[in-house]
Amino acid sequence: MFMRFLKLVRLLIIPLIIFAGAALIYAQEEEEDDEDDKDIYLETDWSSAGAARYSRGDQTFSICLGLVKPLFFIDKQEGYLSTKMNLGGLGSLGYAYFLDSHFFLGAEISGMFASTIGENMYFIVPMGFYGGYQFLLSRFEFPLSLMIGAAPQTFKDFSYFGFFAKSSGAVYFRFNPEWSFGLNTAFWWVPEWTKKTRDGYNGNVKIHGFFWEFKLGARYHF
Numbered sequence: 001m002f003m004r005f006l007k008l009v010r011l012l013i014i015p016l017i018i019f020a021g022a023a024l025i026y027a028q029e030e031e032e033d034d035e036d037d038k039d040i041y042l043e044t045d046w047s048s049a050g051a052a053r054y055s056r057g058d059q060t061f062s063i064c065l066g067l068v069k070p071l072f073f074i075d076k077q078e079g080y081l082s083t084k085m086n087l088g089g090l091g092s093l094g095y096a097y098f099l100d101s102h103f104f105l106g107a108e109i110s111g112m113f114a115s116t117i118g119e120n121m122y123f124i125v126p127m128g129f130y131g132g133y134q135f136l137l138s139r140f141e142f143p144l145s146l147m148i149g150a151a152p153q154t155f156k157d158f159s160y161f162g163f164f165a166k167s168s169g170a171v172y173f174r175f176n177p178e179w180s181f182g183l184n185t186a187f188w189w190v191p192e193w194t195k196k197t198r199d200g201y202n203g204n205v206k207i208h209g210f211f212w213e214f215k216l217g218a219r220y221h222f
Contacts, residue, residue, distance in 0.1 A: 054101045054134070059222055062094040064184055066215020068112050074208040083209070085122060088114025090213055096132075096143075105131050108147060112211075116155075124190065126151040126164045139174040141182075151190060165189045170217065178221055186213045 068090045070083035089112065096106035109127040116122060128149015135142040151164035166189065172182030188211035 054098045054136075056098060056100055058098040060094075060096045060098075060219045061222070062092075062096070062217050062219045064090075064092045064094070064215040064217035066090050066184070066213060068114065068188075069212045069214075070114060071210045071212055074210070076206050081207075084117045085114045086116070088112050088122075090215055092215070102133050102135070103131070104134060104143070104145075105129070106145075112213075120156055122153070122155045124151050124153045126166070126188070126190075128164060130168075141172045141174060141180060142170070143172070144169050153190075153192075160192055160194070162193060163191055166213075168213075172217070172219060180219045180221065182217055182219075184213070184215045184217050187211075188213065 066089075068088040070085040070088065073081040073083055075081055090110060092108055092110035094106060094108040096104045098104045107127075107129050110125065112124050112126070114122050126147075126149060128147050130145045130147035132143055132145030134144070145168050147164075147166050147168065149164050150161060152161045153159065166186045168184060168186030170182055170184040172180040174180045188209070190209035190211065192207045192209070194206065
């Protein structure tokens with residue numbers, strides 16, 4: 001009786017072992033297939049963005065809104081002068097063309113306004129061309145640039161059109177293949193080289209204005 005029982009157990013165990021082994025092999029193959037599928041999905045999901053890697057011919061269009069802080073003026077005779085201006089508003093549109101994975105050239109036009117303590121309005125429209133270099137860290141992008149151009153200015157009855165330059169830096173996060181969002185900051189140099197004279201002033205009036213901008217930006221990649 002006992003021997004028959006052992007023989008029955010053996011007959012049951014052997015098929016179970018074979019079935020279990022086959023199941024383990026099948027499960028392992030399924031797991032490997034799932035990992036391959038995940039790799040394919042991840043590559044397909046983000047590789048097309050080129051988040052890390054720009055190439056020649058890539059372009060961006062940017063739109064930004066922010067604030068400008070008039071810092072100070074420098075008069076060649078009187079030294080540092082207060083701007084007597086409040087915090088101003090700023091909007092800008094920009095275009096960039098990449099020469100390779102890091103270097104780019106572009107153009108930008110901005111519009112800025114600020115009130116004075118006398119409740120008058122100052123307007124300036126900087127425009128120009130820039131070149132720069134962009135650092136990449138995973139999905140974060142750090143463009144640095146130098147812009148040179150011109151800027152018409154108006155204040156009360158006074159108007160002036162002259163040289164404009166700014167150095168800027170930014171950090172953007174590549175949200176998806178088409179869009180990135182970030183923060184921009186820049187330091188403006190706005191000189192006024194006039195032929196006007198002033199009583200008690202030695203020579204023509206020459207004043208250098210310095211401003212600081214901070215703005216939120218969105219970039220469209222194409």
